[in-house]
Amino acid sequence: MFAAFILKFxxxxxxxxxxxxxxxxxxxxxxxxxxxxxxxxxxxxVIFLIGDGMGFNHLNKTKLERKVPLTMDTFEIQGASxxxxxxxxxxxxxxxxxALSTGIRTNNGALGVYPLDLNAKYSYPKNIREICAEKxxxxxxxxxxxxxxxxxxxxxxxESDRDNNExxxxxxxxxxxxxxxxxxxxxxxxxxxxxNGFDYVATYSEMMALEEGSRSFGQFTNDLWTLEQSxxxxxxxxxxxxxxxxxxxxxDEGFFLMIEGAHIDKHxxxxxxxxxxxxxxxxxxxxxxxxxxxxxxxxxxxIVTADHETGVIKLNGDSYTFTSGSHSGxxxxxxxxxxxxxITKDETINNYEIPIRIAYILGFDEDxxxxxxxxx
Ligand SMILES: [Zn+2]
Numbered sequence: 001m002f003a004a005f006i007l008k009f010x011x012x013x014x015x016x017x018x019x020x021x022x023x024x025x026x027x028x029x030x031x032x033x034x035x036x037x038x039x040x041x042x043x044x045x046v047i048f049l050i051g052d053g054m055g056f057n058h059l060n061k062t063k064l065e066r067k068v069p070l071t072m073d074t075f076e077i078q079g080a081s082x083x084x085x086x087x088x089x090x091x092x093x094x095x096x097x098x099a100l101s102t103g104i105r106t107n108n109g110a111l112g113v114y115p116l117d118l119n120a121k122y123s124y125p126k127n128i129r130e131i132c133a134e135k136x137x138x139x140x141x142x143x144x145x146x147x148x149x150x151x152x153x154x155x156x157x158x159e160s161d162r163d164n165n166e167x168x169x170x171x172x173x174x175x176x177x178x179x180x181x182x183x184x185x186x187x188x189x190x191x192x193x194x195x196n197g198f199d200y201v202a203t204y205s206e207m208m209a210l211e212e213g214s215r216s217f218g219q220f221t222n223d224l225w226t227l228e229q230s231x232x233x234x235x236x237x238x239x240x241x242x243x244x245x246x247x248x249x250x251x252d253e254g255f256f257l258m259i260e261g262a263h264i265d266k267h268x269x270x271x272x273x274x275x276x277x278x279x280x281x282x283x284x285x286x287x288x289x290x291x292x293x294x295x296x297x298x299x300x301x302x303i304v305t306a307d308h309e310t311g312v313i314k315l316n317g318d319s320y321t322f323t324s325g326s327h328s329g330x331x332x333x334x335x336x337x338x339x340x341x342x343i344t345k346d347e348t349i350n351n352y353e354i355p356i357r358i359a360y361i362l363g364f365d366e367d368x369x370x371x372x373x374x375x376x
Contacts, residue, residue, distance in 0.1 A: 038360035040339040044254035044299040053265025053310030061320035062277040071288040075335040080348040083308045086115035089329045094162040096307025097154020099352040101127035112158035124158040128355040133176045136253035140179035142240040145262035148185035181218025238286040268311035271322040306332035
């Protein structure tokens with residue numbers, strides 16, 4: 001109890017000091033050299049794919065059982081990300097997304113805020129999508145989860161609690177995001193979306209009819225993300241990703257798109273190997289489509305990683321089996337296409353370093369990221 005109090009106090013103090021010092025220009029990390037090392041003048045666009053709960057053995061299990069090659073295996077630069085949160089050696093998706101979006105490790109359950117509830121009232125760290133948007137890039141988030149899910153929200157909201165579904169939506173409506181598509185959050189209405197300048201889309205045809213220059217909030221219903229969809233008028237992840245790139249890629253300054261395959265995690269919690277591998281294959285097909293775009297475009301960085309591993313899949317004899325229904329602290333895959341400036345081959349880095357290095361690749365420096373504090 002006392003130890004927990006001390007930890008809370010120290011966490012409060014740390015985040016306050018960072019917030020205070022950077023806000024008033026007293027201290028900023030010296031990152032100029034690191035920024036220069038990672039800068040790649042060739043990269044204009046970023047496609048950041050997150051397989052929720054996807055560990056190394058999720059790939060091995062899928063390859064073995066489905067007898068399919070995976071596009072993820074074709075990346076020449078493969079490394080790993082060390083996943084943990086500020087509050088635990090095992091992160092949840094909210095803190096995981098926060099690390100991957102803001103460069104800050106926060107408490108499990110928190111979204112885009114410092115590891116202290118108090119600070120959410122006063123300040124929060126900017127996320128990489130917001131920084132890209134400020135630089136004139138177009139930005140979007142697509143997911144197979146609800147748009148209020150932890151991973152999409154980590155790139156579009158700042159809330160001390162991932163369960164603040166309505167507040168998350170209002171953060172997203174007030175944000176500068178160009179498109180956010182996923183399963184319905186249960187509260188957004190067409191009218192509310194329109195009032196905030198978004199086209200509301202709820203079907204595949206409505207999504208496909210969107211034109212460049214529009215801003216859109218996708219609220220798809222049904223269990224749409226399975227391979228055998230009963231409702232053909234609902235998009236799958238690959239269709240969303242391809243259309244999103246089509247809408248975003250006309251900005252002179254480039255674009256940033258986060259794509260989440262959420263059901264790898266959900267089926268891993270249930271230890272449902274068959275559905276997990278289906279979800280992973282769909283995620284993999286989406287990656288293939290994004291690589292195809294990137295190869296043609298020549299200025300696009302494609303990153304694939306996970307927020308954490310789920311299910312502790314182990315090799316048991318000649319098969320891979322789940323040994324838990326929870327998340328683990330295992331390292332997860334980190335795959336890169338388009339530049340060797342994010343990681344070198346076989347490099348293992350902390351989850352929170354990924355967005356910082358993305359920022360450096362794009363030419364942003366310590367004035368932009370990661371310690372910029374927004375006073376609210
Ligand atoms: Zn999970």
